[in-house]
Amino acid sequence: MSDASHRILAVDDSNSMRQMVAFTLSSAGFDVTEAEDGVVALSMAQTQKFGLVLADVNMPNMDGLSLVRALRGMADYKFTPMLMLTTESTPEKKAEGKAAGATGWIVKPFNPDQLIATIRRVLA
Amino acid sequence: MSIDLARFHQAFFDESFERADAMEQALLRLDVQADNGEVIHDIFRAAHSIKGGAATFGFAAVAGFTHHLETLLDSVRSGQRGVDAALVELMLRAADHVRGLLVAARDGGACDEVLGASLQASLQAALNVGPATVAAQAAGPAQATTGWTIRFVPRPDLFRSGNDPLRILRELAELGTLHSELEFADGIPGFGALDAESCYLGWNLRLETLASEIEVRELFAWVEDECELRIEPLAVAAAAVEPVAVVSESATPPAPAHGEDKVVPIGVAAPARPQPQRSAAAALESSIRVSTNKIDGLINLVGELVITQASLSQYAQGLDPLGHERLLSAVQQLEHTTRRLQESVMSTRMLPIDAVFSRFPRMVHDLATKLGKQVRLQTVGEGTELDKSVIERIGDPLTHLLRNAIDHGIESTDDRVAAGKPAQGTVTLRAAHQAGQIVIDIADDGRGLSRARILEKARSNGIAVADNASDADVWNLIFAPGFSTASEVTDVSGRGVGMDVVKRNILSLGGQVELSSTEGQGATVRIRLPLTLAIVDGMSVAVGEDTYIVPLSSVVECLQPTVSQIKRIGVDAMLVAVRSEYLPLLDLHTLFGLPGAGRDAHESILVIVEAEGRKVALQLDELLGQQQVVIKSLEANYRRLPLFSGATILGDGRVALILDIVELVRGAGRAMAA
Numbered sequence: 001m002s003d004a005s006h007r008i009l010a011v012d013d014s015n016s017m018r019q020m021v022a023f024t025l026s027s028a029g030f031d032v033t034e035a036e037d038g039v040v041a042l043s044m045a046q047t048q049k050f051g052l053v054l055a056d057v058n059m060p061n062m063d064g065l066s067l068v069r070a071l072r073g074m075a076d077y078k079f080t081p082m083l084m085l086t087t088e089s090t091p092e093k094k095a096e097g098k099a100a101g102a103t104g105w106i107v108k109p110f111n112p113d114q115l116i117a118t119i120r121r122v123l124a
Numbered sequence: 125m126s127i128d129l130a131r132f133h134q135a136f137f138d139e140s141f142e143r144a145d146a147m148e149q150a151l152l153r154l155d156v157q158a159d160n161g162e163v164i165h166d167i168f169r170a171a172h173s174i175k176g177g178a179a180t181f182g183f184a185a186v187a188g189f190t191h192h193l194e195t196l197l198d199s200v201r202s203g204q205r206g207v208d209a210a211l212v213e214l215m216l217r218a219a220d221h222v223r224g225l226l227v228a229a230r231d232g233g234a235c236d237e238v239l240g241a242s243l244q245a246s247l248q249a250a251l252n253v254g255p256a257t258v259a260a261q262a263a264g265p266a267q268a269t270t271g272w273t274i275r276f277v278p279r280p281d282l283f284r285s286g287n288d289p290l291r292i293l294r295e296l297a298e299l300g301t302l303h304s305e306l307e308f309a310d311g312i313p314g315f316g317a318l319d320a321e322s323c324y325l326g327w328n329l330r331l332e333t334l335a336s337e338i339e340v341r342e343l344f345a346w347v348e349d350e351c352e353l354r355i356e357p358l359a360v361a362a363a364a365v366e367p368v369a370v371v372s373e374s375a376t377p378p379a380p381a382h383g384e385d386k387v388v389p390i391g392v393a394a395p396a397r398p399q400p401q402r403s404a405a406a407a408l409e410s411s412i413r414v415s416t417n418k419i420d421g422l423i424n425l426v427g428e429l430v431i432t433q434a435s436l437s438q439y440a441q442g443l444d445p446l447g448h449e450r451l452l453s454a455v456q457q458l459e460h461t462t463r464r465l466q467e468s469v470m471s472t473r474m475l476p477i478d479a480v481f482s483r484f485p486r487m488v489h490d491l492a493t494k495l496g497k498q499v500r501l502q503t504v505g506e507g508t509e510l511d512k513s514v515i516e517r518i519g520d521p522l523t524h525l526l527r528n529a530i531d532h533g534i535e536s537t538d539d540r541v542a543a544g545k546p547a548q549g550t551v552t553l554r555a556a557h558q559a560g561q562i563v564i565d566i567a568d569d570g571r572g573l574s575r576a577r578i579l580e581k582a583r584s585n586g587i588a589v590a591d592n593a594s595d596a597d598v599w600n601l602i603f604a605p606g607f608s609t610a611s612e613v614t615d616v617s618g619r620g621v622g623m624d625v626v627k628r629n630i631l632s633l634g635g636q637v638e639l640s641s642t643e644g645q646g647a648t649v650r651i652r653l654p655l656t657l658a659i660v661d662g663m664s665v666a667v668g669e670d671t672y673i674v675p676l677s678s679v680v681e682c683l684q685p686t687v688s689q690i691k692r693i694g695v696d697a698m699l700v701a702v703r704s705e706y707l708p709l710l711d712l713h714t715l716f717g718l719p720g721a722g723r724d725a726h727e728s729i730l731v732i733v734e735a736e737g738r739k740v741a742l743q744l745d746e747l748l749g750q751q752q753v754v755i756k757s758l759e760a761n762y763r764r765l766p767l768f769s770g771a772t773i774l775g776d777g778r779v780a781l782i783l784d785i786v787e788l789v790r791g792a793g794r795a796m797a798a
Binding site: 013014015016017019020023058060072078079080081082087094095098101102103104105108109110112121122124 | 129131132133135136138139169172173175176177179180181187283284285286287288291294295321345346347349350
């Protein structure tokens with residue numbers, strides 16, 4: 001049983017992306033929980049503790065940045081690494097992410113090995 | 125380790141086609157005058173998601189083309205470009221091309237590249253943005269040094285973004301040999317004033333490495349706004365490098381799937397991105413995809429269960445209630461639960477007819493544009509649910525009828541205005557439940573059916589029609605094969621092969637179709653369909669020793685006639701007078717070759733049934749009861765039989781054939797005309 005530090009919450013409204021991320025990371029030994037939007041993710045984060053949140057920016061119901069903002073307000077998640085999965089890497093977008101409290105970002109498209117390497121570094 | 129992403133392709137394609145449809149629907153909702161904020165957001169999100177997924181899964185052509193559409197949408201979204209009809213048309217064509225590219229990617233075929241290139245050029249032209257400016261890149265002079273001096277002082281609140289300076293130092297150490305020296309930038313407060321959540325430390329680092337400045341700076345990418353960062357070469361270089369935290373364009377992954385030209389127009393304020401808590405029109409329901417084979421299997425099993433339960437109930441009825449209270453009560457409970465199970469399982473296959481209606485707005489838009497007419501499509505009752513198998517087969521007939529309405533029904537704008545009608549024609553597509561059936565109307569406010577032209581055309585085709593034939597009969601002539609009164613055969617519809625095929629398709633679904641019209645005002649096609657193809661509400665009747673099922677939806681009334689109501693015509697044709705109508709009388713004994721034929725009608729029961737606007741009286745022996753009946757296919761289990769639409773197994777295990785009322789009524793009509 002892995003402790004919370006290896007538990008990852010993957011949030012993306014695209015089924016194919018989410019499944020791919022979940023599969024990639026669980027093959028690398030991480031425990032991955034999926035959520036299809038910010039609202040679902042938030043409620044999961046309240047009942048379980050995650051060591052890392054991976055979230056798409058553009059999602060219905062609650063987008064990625066709002067999710068990060070909401071999580072940062074929770075005691076358990078003040079310092080949890082939260083990475084945005086995004087196709088937009090303009091300075092404005094990055095600043096927005098930072099302002100919301102995101103740790104960093106991963107630019108799409110990424111390949112699975114890069115994702116694993118990045119996650120490993122963050123969670124090491 | 126390399127992971128094969130192919131297993132996710134199916135999901136990606138399913139999603140992407142849905143998104144492409146969503147894009148198209150949203151595009152059709154764009155109103156040139158109104159505020160389109162929310163709609164543009166929808167379209168943008170759809171394009172954006174398709175592009176992101178396509179790039180991730182390696183479908184470069186899709187990603188590349190969609191990127192251009194997305195860029196244009198972005199400029200509309202940020203207010204730099206307005207919406208006009210030409211733009212909508214362009215985006216509709218672009219969305220079509222995205223679909224085409226998706227199909228090509230999925231099936232391994234080719235897509236029209238010439239079209240793609242031309243659309244792409246148009247999309248870029250529509251952007252109308254000034255010369256693109258690309259964010260400056262950090263151009264480091266060629267390093268002849270062996271490393272870097274790095275000063276890294278995080279701001280106190282760096283932890284709050286979930287970043288950890290130690291992680292960055294670890295990563296630096298991987299690049300070479302790292303020497304680090306702590307610095308206490310503002311000193312460390314006394315223990316009582318120490319805030320565990322703040323960062324008081326800074327580092328002066330010496331990294332011996334062959335890595336470039338860009339590679340080093342990349343490790344700080346996530347925190348560059350939250351720290352003081354200075355990177356200088358170890359050896360003294362000829363030109364002093366300005367320590368400026370410059371944005372380096374490419375983030376972590378090298379070699380993206382396609383070359384993204386990032387256009388960052390300087391001087392445009394970052395658009396205040398509206399982040400609405402999107403009140404999802406569809407409630408947040410969770411769902412899973414299930415193959416239709418599994419559902420069909422379930423339905424079959426439930427059907428078998430129903431038959432077994434019915435026979436159990438029947439047997440139980442013969443038991444003495446006194447001695448078998450608990451058994452009888454359990455059997456009754458079983459009947460109740462089985463019925464609910466059946467309804468529940470049947471409902472899993474029920475889908476809203478919107479699945480079919482949703483493709484029509486686009487079709488109407490394109491067709492009207494092509495014909496130079498103004499037509500508006502109204503849909504009512506999109507939520508009406510029908511069985512999936514019916515939905516799959518009703519699309520083509522509806523499409524043809526809709527095209528007909530627009531092509532032949534709605535007049536040109538000039539003609540309409542001259543006739544005092546609104547310039548814009550309206551076609552209304554309506555679906556509703558009625559008496560255990562689905563009723564679908566396609567109504568237009570066009571020129572209506574011309575009785576004279578139809579009669580003329582019929583006669584010239586060699587069909588004999590009486591001058592005083594009822595309107596209903598005249599309209600039905602349109603369904604004859606090869607019939608078309610269109611003065612020119614347009615390539616849209618009207619080649620004359622349409623209406624009879626439409627009718628046949630609807631009949632094969634167990635449905636009926638009727639026309640009604642007022643010349644000069646419009647016409648309506650009404651289609652009736654059974655709710656489902658698997659079960660039917662039936663009236664069981666006895667003909668001799670056998671039991672037959674009459675579909676309840678076609679039953680008008682039952683009666684026992686008096687002698688005076690029966691009239692004989694010719695040798696063996698009989699009529700029965702019901703109120704003011706004379707209806708053909710069909711003796712089922714004679715029809716099915718059963719003993720007992722020839723019994724006087726006034727000693728039998730008559731069941732009056734209706735199909736296609738005509739009524740017939742069926743002569744039989746007894747009414748047995750009413751029940752829901754699981755339809756078993758004759759073709760699958762035996763062979764097709766004329767006059768029967770299926771069979772079922774009764775509670776006592778015997779087989780009962782289900783009457784095909786439409787065929788019966790037609791047959792009676794033909795016999796009458798002879």
